[in-house]
Amino acid sequence: MENCIFCKIVDGKIESEKIYETASIISFLDINPKAPGHSLVIPKEHVEILTELEDELACEIFKVTKRVEEMLKESLDADAFTIGINDGKAAGQEIPHLHINVLPRFMGNGGKPIHSVVKNPPKEEVPKIAEKIRKTSISP
Ligand code: AMP
Ligand code: ZN
Numbered sequence: 554m555e556n557c558i559f560c561k562i563v564d565g566k567i568e569s570e571k572i573y574e575t576a577s578i579i580s581f582l583d584i585n586p587k588a589p590g591h592s593l594v595i596p597k598e599h600v601e602i603l604t605e606l607e608d609e610l611a612c613e614i615f616k617v618t619k620r621v622e623e624m625l626k627e628s629l630d631a632d633a634f635t636i637g638i639n640d641g642k643a644a645g646q647e648i649p650h651l652h653i654n655v656l657p658r659f660m661g662n663g664g665k666p667i668h669s670v671v672k673n674p675p676k677e678e679v680p681k682i683a684e685k686i687r688k689t690s691i692s693p
Contacts, residue, residue, distance in 0.1 A: 554599040559650035563597045572624060577610055578617045580655075587656060588664070590625045594618050594653040601649045602640050614653065621655050631657035635667055 554560050561567040562581060569581035572592060583591040594617050600606050606614065618636060625631050635656040639646040658664060675682055686692075 554650070557599055557650050558648055559595050559652065560599050563595070573617060573621055575613065575617060578614050580617060580621045583654070588658065588662070590629045590631065590655075590657040592621050592625065592655040594621055594655060596651060600651050602646075602651060603638060606651060618653050618655060625655065625657045629657055632660045633658040635664070637667060637670075 558567060562569045563579060569584075571579060571581045573580040573594075577597050578594060579597060580592050580594040583593055594614060596606060596610050596614055598610070603611070622631075622634050622636075625634070635654075635658055637654045637656070638644075638652070639654075640651075642649075656664075
């Protein structure tokens with residue numbers, strides 16, 4: 554897609570520190586890393602959010618994410634990882650091309666768990682919300 558930074562990285566029009574590539578997915582280092590080895594994993598095809606990605610690519614992108622974790626663990630001796638997607642504008646997504654963040658974590662690095670990104674507990678009880686969700690057309 555024109556004017557998409559990540560499509561330009563895919564096309565080689567913008568430089569990146571690429572660390573892994575398949576026919577449909579690439580991974581490169583974040584330009585403004587929040588941890589050593591902070592990496593992004595993206596589909597080469599321009600989709601904005603996860604639900605726009607076809608199932609086969611959703612499997613592939615997760616497989617590549619696993620490989621990237623293995624590479625970061627071996628090279629940087631990471632103790633753990635935080636894997637996250639800002640999946641849409643309201644979630645803080647700024648670049649509208651789906652990207653999985655792989656953040657190496659180290660003992661005592663002062664970071665917080667992923668639960669710390671939002672504090673908006675529901676007013677309804679959990680079983681009521683579950684009932685609502687199970688009624689959707691997508692339910693198996
Ligand atoms: P988000 O807010 O989820 O859209 O995050 C976009 C991420 O892309 C940020 O972590 C940026 O530091 C990163 N980023 C932006 N431009 C580049 C670039 N040219 N190469 C690598 N990472 C980038
Ligand atoms: Zn794009």
